[in-house]
Amino acid sequence: MVDAYSKWIDIHVMNSTTSEATIAKLQQTFATHGLCDLIISDSKEFADYVKLNGIEHRTSAPLHPASNGCAERAVQSFKEGMKKIKEGTVRKKLNRFLFNYRITPQSTTALVPSELLMKRKLKSRLDLVFPNIEKRVQERQQKKHYHDKKSVNRQINVGQGVFARNFAIGSKIKWIPGEVIKQSGPLSFHIKLPDGHVIRKKYYITSHQSTKLRLHKQRK
Structure with missing residues (x-):
């Protein structure tokens, strides 16, 4: 037939x-x-x-x-x-x-x-013999989707309590608490510390579930 x-x-x-x-x-x-x-x-x-x-x-x-x-x-x-x-x-x-x-x-x-x-x-x-472009794109999209699901929520709001990394020489305290008072960029924030100092830092994700922020050296 x-x-x-x-x-x-x-x-x-x-x-x-x-x-x-x-x-x-x-x-x-x-x-x-x-x-x-x-x-x-x-x-x-x-x-x-x-x-x-x-x-x-x-x-x-x-x-x-x-x-x-x-x-x-x-x-x-x-x-x-x-x-x-x-x-x-x-x-x-x-x-x-x-x-x-x-x-x-x-x-x-x-x-x-x-x-x-x-x-x-x-x-x-x-x-x-020939690369399957469609399959390769799908696999990469699936990996990104899996990564996004596992990622910690990156949303930080003004007034939110956070922990900032302390890079002061000789200090035994690695993380210091603070409060977000201003956002100066997509991942950049101003944090007010307990002693009244305001620091600028960039937000990044660690293995911990709590939000932690990298502290820049300059202070205001």
């Missing part, structure tokens, strides 16, 4: 080609892709089945495959492709042929069958 629009091919290994066996394979394909609008074949035996499912059925001339050119070209591609595959069982050879065929651009459409039929390309080993 070949889709006239996308050139997608479905091939089934069959021990019998009776109408009952053929209908069973049609149902298998329809279960994946849905019912089609039109079937062109050289047999009238399953006319009742297609009519029941609202499918238009046209017959080509028996023993004259050229009257159904699309199907005939698909048969020729299948035969030539199978001859090139030397190893494996019939089913393994068939799977390899179908996979390679479905990811290969067609001369009539210049696109691969899977892209026309399913709106996407099938991934193959060739894709491992």
Whole structure:
């Protein structure tokens, strides 16, 4: 079976080609892709089945495959492709042929069958050679989202109590309490200390949950 629009091919290994066996394979394909609008074949035996499912059925001339050119070209591609595959069982050879065929651009459409039929390309080993830009962007966005979720809230308001890092030489006190009295930049604040001094500092995150601020040396 070949889709006239996308050139997608479905091939089934069959021990019998009776109408009952053929209908069973049609149902298998329809279960994946849905019912089609039109079937062109050289047999009238399953006319009742297609009519029941609202499918238009046209017959080509028996023993004259050229009257159904699309199907005939698909048969020729299948035969030539199978001859090139030397190893494996019939089913393994068939799977390899179908996979390679479905990811290969067609001369009539210049696109691969899977892209026309399913709106996407099938991934193959060739894709491992080229970087997947979309996947790389998604991974980086996910990492940033995870980092943002783990980050401590950076919002500091005037009047908020904070701890400022004390860089005074000889002092054993590493952190001194203070109160935010002014914001002078996106991450820069003026802090009033308990002794009345006002210091300017830049805000940064430590491993502690409490807000801590790096103290600049200059004082006002």
